[in-house]
Amino acid sequence: MRLDRCKRGQLIKVSLIDNPDVRAQAIRFGIAEGEVVSCEEILPAGPVVVRKNHQEIAIGRGLARQIEVEHII
Amino acid sequence: MHCHDLGIKIDIPPEARMIVLAGNPNVGKSVFFNALTGLYVDVSNYPGTTLEISHGKFGPDVVIDTPGVYGISSFNDEEKIARDIILSADVVINIVDAVHLERDLFLTQQVIDTGIPVVVALNMLDEAVRQGRQVDVDLLSDLLGVPVIPTVATQKKGIEELKAAVSYARSGHIDHELHSKLHLLHDRVGNQGEALLILEGDPIVAERHGIKPGNDREEIYLMRRARVNDIVGHVVRQTSQGASMGTVLGRLMIQPLTGVPILAVFLYAMYKFIGVFIAVDIVNFTEKIIMKEKYEPFVRALVGHYIPQKTALGTILTGEFGVLTMTVTYILGLLLPLVIGFYLALSAFEDSGYLPRIATLTDRAMTGIGLNGRAVIPIILGFGCVTLATIVTRLLGSERERRIAVFLLGLAIPCSAQLAVIAGLISRVSGAYVFLFALTIFTVLAVAGTMLNRFLPGESTDLLIDLPPLRLPRIENVLKKTFTKSYNFLAEATPLFAVGALLIGILQVTGLLDVLQKLLAPLTVGWLGLPKEAANAFIMGFVRRDFGAAGLASLPLSEIQTIVGLITITLFVPCIASLLVIFKERGRREGLIIWPAILSLAFFIGGLVAQGFRLFGSVYAVIGAVAVILLAAVIIGKMPKPGNTSPIDQNVKQRSSV
Numbered sequence: 001m002r003l004d005r006c007k008r009g010q011l012i013k014v015s016l017i018d019n020p021d022v023r024a025q026a027i028r029f030g031i032a033e034g035e036v037v038s039c040e041e042i043l044p045a046g047p048v049v050v051r052k053n054h055q056e057i058a059i060g061r062g063l064a065r066q067i068e069v070e071h072i073i
Numbered sequence: 074m075h076c077h078d079l080g081i082k083i084d085i086p087p088e089a090r091m092i093v094l095a096g097n098p099n100v101g102k103s104v105f106f107n108a109l110t111g112l113y114v115d116v117s118n119y120p121g122t123t124l125e126i127s128h129g130k131f132g133p134d135v136v137i138d139t140p141g142v143y144g145i146s147s148f149n150d151e152e153k154i155a156r157d158i159i160l161s162a163d164v165v166i167n168i169v170d171a172v173h174l175e176r177d178l179f180l181t182q183q184v185i186d187t188g189i190p191v192v193v194a195l196n197m198l199d200e201a202v203r204q205g206r207q208v209d210v211d212l213l214s215d216l217l218g219v220p221v222i223p224t225v226a227t228q229k230k231g232i233e234e235l236k237a238a239v240s241y242a243r244s245g246h247i248d249h250e251l252h253s254k255l256h257l258l259h260d261r262v263g264n265q266g267e268a269l270l271i272l273e274g275d276p277i278v279a280e281r282h283g284i285k286p287g288n289d290r291e292e293i294y295l296m297r298r299a300r301v302n303d304i305v306g307h308v309v310r311q312t313s314q315g316a317s318m319g320t321v322l323g324r325l326m327i328q329p330l331t332g333v334p335i336l337a338v339f340l341y342a343m344y345k346f347i348g349v350f351i352a353v354d355i356v357n358f359t360e361k362i363i364m365k366e367k368y369e370p371f372v373r374a375l376v377g378h379y380i381p382q383k384t385a386l387g388t389i390l391t392g393e394f395g396v397l398t399m400t401v402t403y404i405l406g407l408l409l410p411l412v413i414g415f416y417l418a419l420s421a422f423e424d425s426g427y428l429p430r431i432a433t434l435t436d437r438a439m440t441g442i443g444l445n446g447r448a449v450i451p452i453i454l455g456f457g458c459v460t461l462a463t464i465v466t467r468l469l470g471s472e473r474e475r476r477i478a479v480f481l482l483g484l485a486i487p488c489s490a491q492l493a494v495i496a497g498l499i500s501r502v503s504g505a506y507v508f509l510f511a512l513t514i515f516t517v518l519a520v521a522g523t524m525l526n527r528f529l530p531g532e533s534t535d536l537l538i539d540l541p542p543l544r545l546p547r548i549e550n551v552l553k554k555t556f557t558k559s560y561n562f563l564a565e566a567t568p569l570f571a572v573g574a575l576l577i578g579i580l581q582v583t584g585l586l587d588v589l590q591k592l593l594a595p596l597t598v599g600w601l602g603l604p605k606e607a608a609n610a611f612i613m614g615f616v617r618r619d620f621g622a623a624g625l626a627s628l629p630l631s632e633i634q635t636i637v638g639l640i641t642i643t644l645f646v647p648c649i650a651s652l653l654v655i656f657k658e659r660g661r662r663e664g665l666i667i668w669p670a671i672l673s674l675a676f677f678i679g680g681l682v683a684q685g686f687r688l689f690g691s692v693y694a695v696i697g698a699v700a701v702i703l704l705a706a707v708i709i710g711k712m713p714k715p716g717n718t719s720p721i722d723q724n725v726k727q728r729s730s731v
Contacts, residue, residue, distance in 0.1 A: 060536030
C-alpha cells in the first residue's frame with residue numbers, strides 16, 4: 001500500500017521510499033524505512049500528516065504516492 | 074581563520090574563537106543568541122538569498138547564528154549556509170528541543186561526527202515534563218560524549234551554566250567504523266568535517282577538494298539514525314501521553330472544513346491591521362503629511378538653490394517622478410510601513426507555528442498550479458508588494474517553481490498600492506461587475522498556473538515539512554525578524570526603485586512618455602473600448618501601479634469600461650521596480666520573455682472581456698463565459714500530466730526486482 005491510501009488513525013510501517021533525497025530527509029526526521037508512524041490526518045486530495053512520538057510531518061500527496069507502507073493495526 | 078568558506082564578511086580577531094549556534098528550526102536559538110551576545114549584534118545578508126545571519130560578541134569570542142536545519146548537507150540554501158558556518162566553527166553550541174529529541178539529535182550526532190567540539194543545550198525541558206517526558210541529562214551527556222546543559226531559555230534558566238560550559242565543549246563519541254573511514258579521508262582533505270560531508274556525498278564540498286562525492290550517505294544516515302534512536306531509548310522515560318490544547322487546534326487548522334474558516338478569520342484580521350490601519354491611517358500620516366508636505370518641499374527648495382527645477386536635471390531629481398522626491402516618498406512613506414506590517418503578521422504566523430499549517434492546508438490548491446504549499450508565503454506577500462514577493466520566491470524548492478511563482482506574481486496578484494485604488498474605483502460599479510472583475514483575475518491566475526504547470530519542463534518539488542507545536546508568538550522574536558527582514562528588503566529594493574524613477578524621469582524629459590501614450594491609443598480605443606486618455610493611465614501604471622488606477626478615476630467611464638480598465642491594469646506588469654526585480658531574479662533572457670508575455674496577456678484579456686461584452690451585451694453572459702473557462706482549467710488541472718507517473722513506477726519496478 002502507498003502512503004496516500006492510508007486512513008486516519010492507522011499505524012503504519014514505512015517499507016520503501018523511492019527517491020534517494022526524500023529517503024535521506026526521512027531518515028533525519030526519524031521516519032526512515034522500517035519505522036512505525038501513525039497516520040494523523042489526510043486532507044482530501046492533499047497532504048498526509050504522519051506522527052512519530054511528538055513529531056508531526058506533512059507530506060505532499062505526490063510524495064506520499066512514492067512511499068510504500070504496510071498497515072499494522 | 075577559515076573565513077574563505079563563509080560567504081559573509083565577519084571580522085574575527087586572530088585569538089578569538091568562533092562559536093556557532095546550531096539547531097533545528099523553532100528550538101529557541103535566537104533567545105540563546107541574544108542572551109550570549111547582548112545588544113551589539115550585526116546582521117549580514119547571505120549573498121543570493123533572503124537569509125540573514127546574525128553575529129555578535131561573547132567576551133573575546135565571536136558568536137554566529139545559523140538558520141534552523143535538520144541536518145547539514147546541500148538540500149537547500151539554509152542547509153548550505155549552516156553547513157559552511159558550522160564547518161568553520163571552533164565550538165558549536167547545539168540547541169536541542171527536549172520534546173523532539175529523536176529529530177534533533179540527528180543534527181547533534183552529525184555535528185559530533187565532524188569532530189568539532191560541541192556543547193549541547195537541552196532546551197524546553199519544562200515543556201517535555203508537561204508532556205510526561207523525563208530525560209536523563211547525565212546519561213545523555215555520557216552517551217554523546219559532550220557536556221549537556223538543561224535549559225528553559227524563555228525563563229532564562231540554565232543560561233549562565235551554558236556560558237560557563239562553553240569552555241568545556243569537547244569532541245563527542247563517533248562510531249568506530251565511521252571514525253576509521255573519516256580518518257582515511259581526513260588525511261587527504263585536512264579537515265574531518267569536510268571529510269564527513271564528502272563521504273556523505275555532498276557535491277559542493279567534494280568539488281571544493283576536487284574529490285568525487287562518496288556514496289555512503291544512506292549508510293551513514295541510517296547508522297546515525299539507529300544510534301540516535303538507541304540513545305533516546307536509553308535517556309527518555311515517557312510517563313504519560315496527553316494531547317494539549319495546541320494539538321487539537323493544530324489539527325483544526327489543517328482540516329479544510331475548519332481550517333479554511335480559521336484562515337479566513339486570520340486573513341481578515343490581517344486585512345484590518347494592514348489594509349485599514351497601516352495602509353490608510355499610518356500611510357496617510359507618513360506619505361501625505363511627513364513626506365509630501367514636509368520632506369518634498371524641503372528637498373525641492375534645497376536642490377533648487379543649485380539646480381533650477383525647470384531644467385532636465387532638476388526634473389529628474391525633484392520633478393513629479395524625481396529620484397529625490399517620488400522614490401524617497403514612495404519608499405519611506407508608503408512601502409516601509411506596509412512592508413513592516415506584512416512582516417509583523419508573517420513573523421507572528423511563523424513563530425506561532427501557524428505558517429507550516431497554512432502551507433499544509435493550501436498545498437492541494439497550489440499543486441494544481443505547479444507549486445506546493447510553501448508558495449503561499451510569496452503569494453500572501455504579493456498582496457503587500459509584488460517586488461518584495463518576487464525576491465521571496467527564492468525560498469521555493471526548484472527553479473521551475475520560482476519561474477511559475479514570479480510569472481504569476483507579476484501577472485495576477487495586485488499589490489496593496491493597487492488594491493487601495495481598485496477598491497475606490499470598484500465602489501462605483503454594481504455587484505455583478507465587481508464579481509466579474511474578481512472572477513476574471515482569479516481565472517487568469519488559475520489558467521496561467523495550470524498552463525505553466527502543464528507545459529514547463531521539469532518537476533516541482535513536493536511538500537515535506539515539520540509541523541512544530543503551536544504556541545503564542547514571542548514578541549521579541551517577531552520584532553527582531555520583522556526588523557531584519559524589512560531592513561534587508563529596503564536595502565535591496567531602494568536602488569531598484571531609484572533606477573525605475575530615473576528611467577521614467579528620462580522618458581519624461583525627452584518627450585518619449587508622450588510618444589508612448591500616442592502609440593498605445595489605437596489599442597486602447599479599438600480593442601479595449603476605452604477613451605484614448607486611458608492610455609495615460611496604463612503608462613502611468615507602469616511608473617506606479619496606483620497612479621495608473623488613479624488615472625482611470627478621473628475619466629468618465631461606463632461600468633464595463635471601468636472593469637475592463639481595472640482588469641488590464643491589474644494584470645499589467647507591476648511597477649517598474651518589480652519589473653527590474655524580475656530581471657534581477659530570473660536573468661535577462663527569461664525577463665525578456667516574462668515581461669512581454671505579461672504585457673500582451675494584460676491587453677489581450679482586458680480586450681477579450683470588452684469584446685465579449687460587446688458581443689453578448691450582458692454582464693451575466695460574460696461572467697458565464699469566464700466561469701466556463703475557469704471550470705475547464707480546473708478539469709485540465711485534475712488530469713494527470715502525461716509522462717508524470719511513469720518514472721516513479723519504473724523506479725519501483727527496478728528497485729523491487731533487485
